Amino acid sequence: MLAAYACHPAHSRGRRHPEVPAPTRTEYQRDRDRIVHSTAFRRLVYKTQVFLNHEGDLFRTRLTHSLEVAQLGRSIARSLQLNEDLVEAISLAHDLGHTPFGHAGQDALHSCMHDWGGFEHNLQSLRVVDALEERYPDYNGLNLTFETREGILKHCSRAHAEALEQTEPGGVGARFLRREQPSLEAQLCNLADEIAYNAHDIDDGVRSGLITLEQLDDVALFTRFKAEALAAHPQLGAAGLRRRWLYESIRRMLSAQVYDVIDHTRAALQAAGVASPDAARRAGPLVGFSPAMREASHVLKRFLFRNLYRHPQVMDTTALAQQVVRELFAAYLHTPGEMKPAYAAAAQGAEPAQAARSVADFIAGMTDRFALREHHRLTGRRLLDT
Structure with missing residues (x-):
């Protein structure tokens, strides 16, 4: 039922690592x-x-x-x-x-x-x-x-x-x-x-x-x-x-x-x-x-x-949420060991760009409530209620 212009799975350009279908x-x-x-x-x-x-x-x-x-x-x-x-x-x-x-x-x-x-x-x-x-x-x-x-x-x-x-x-x-x-x-x-x-x-x-x-x-x-x-x-x-x-x-x-x-x-x-x-x-x-x-x-x-x-x-909440992210980023960049082991290992001793990217990966993967818990753990402050 696929049109000629549709992507057909049999004609896929494939995966980066070949696998058996x-x-x-x-x-x-x-x-x-x-x-x-x-x-x-x-x-x-x-x-x-x-x-x-x-x-x-x-x-x-x-x-x-x-x-x-x-x-x-x-x-x-x-x-x-x-x-x-x-x-x-x-x-x-x-x-x-x-x-x-x-x-x-x-x-x-x-x-x-x-x-x-x-x-x-x-x-x-x-x-x-x-x-x-x-x-x-x-x-x-x-x-x-x-x-x-x-x-x-x-x-x-x-x-x-x-x-x-x-x-x-x-x-x-x-x-x-x-x-x-x-x-x-x-x-x-x-x-x-x-x-x-x-x-x-x-x-x-x-x-x-x-x-x-x-x-x-x-x-x-x-x-x-x-x-x-x-x-x-x-x-x-x-x-x-x-x-x-x-x-x-x-x-x-x-x-x-x-x-x-x-x-x-x-x-x-x-x-x-x-x-x-x-x-x-x-x-x-x-x-x-x-x-x-x-x-x-x-x-x-x-x-x-x-x-x-x-x-x-919304803007008031936005400002507080952005503060949480900025302060988490600064804390992890300064002390990578505070992150989970895999991210800490990638950041510790790395070039600044790689260390920063590892911190960004860690923060981007967080849920709202985990970010707030981490911020409270690292700063002792609660900017938003959980």
Whole structure:
């Protein structure tokens, strides 16, 4: 049922360490299973999106977000005859390299690593599956297929792409130097990621009380489906049913975005006339919203940035979370022996860049609550409640 432009597991560019094929699973199914069983994947349950782990049990985490991305991605992939298993593998792995405390932690760690190449969470996700996971006797990492690794590396600076090209000529860094696109499955995961976090940040934002249904009237995309939901179910206007009104509005918005992606992408694929995955990579971006939906999505993102991500309460927590990361980095860099043995061994006596990278690896792998416990252990202070 796969289209000619879809990635077929039998035609994969393979793994860095050759392996005998599994008797009952395709290569991409095998990738997905390795990701699900990885240590880094389990940690995602205690890594946050916008709201920190201690702020509530029902807010999204990196794990629930990844599952939502996978669900959306598979639904769209099925309609476009793309490879669902590859979409699922990329979706489940795309946030493995994220730090504790969401984007706040990432920004702080990037600042700490300024003199040693910075910190990119997409590159860190690749580093997790290529090197940091330790599950197999003959190699580090998960030894995933090229196509899954390509999809994980959503963004990459030119400097880091050049470094990847030196160690893996023609590998996952090459497309950034050639200015090509990743597979259609990877393009789809990028868009499913955007669709998912816009929707769940509305939900979490209203649940938290930081934004209201009335404020969302400024967002035409949401207001349309809010009105449709009420017209179809007038009882949702009652005070006790407003949360159901929110859910129904989000559900309708998600469906409309999914259908828009399917229709626009089908037209783009037909116009481009691509007949293979490599032809799709060379054709430019093909998976996307229609121009009208793209603009509506931008309006929604601007609203969330202004009213949720930059809300004073979120900013106060963000500042404290960044302080935790900065102080952890300084403490471990000064005394590497405070880290777990494997990271300490890699940092002690190493060149400054290698030592700093080991510290960054250790911190990036932390959950929110472990980072807070470590900070308290090393400083004696509690900046955030656990």
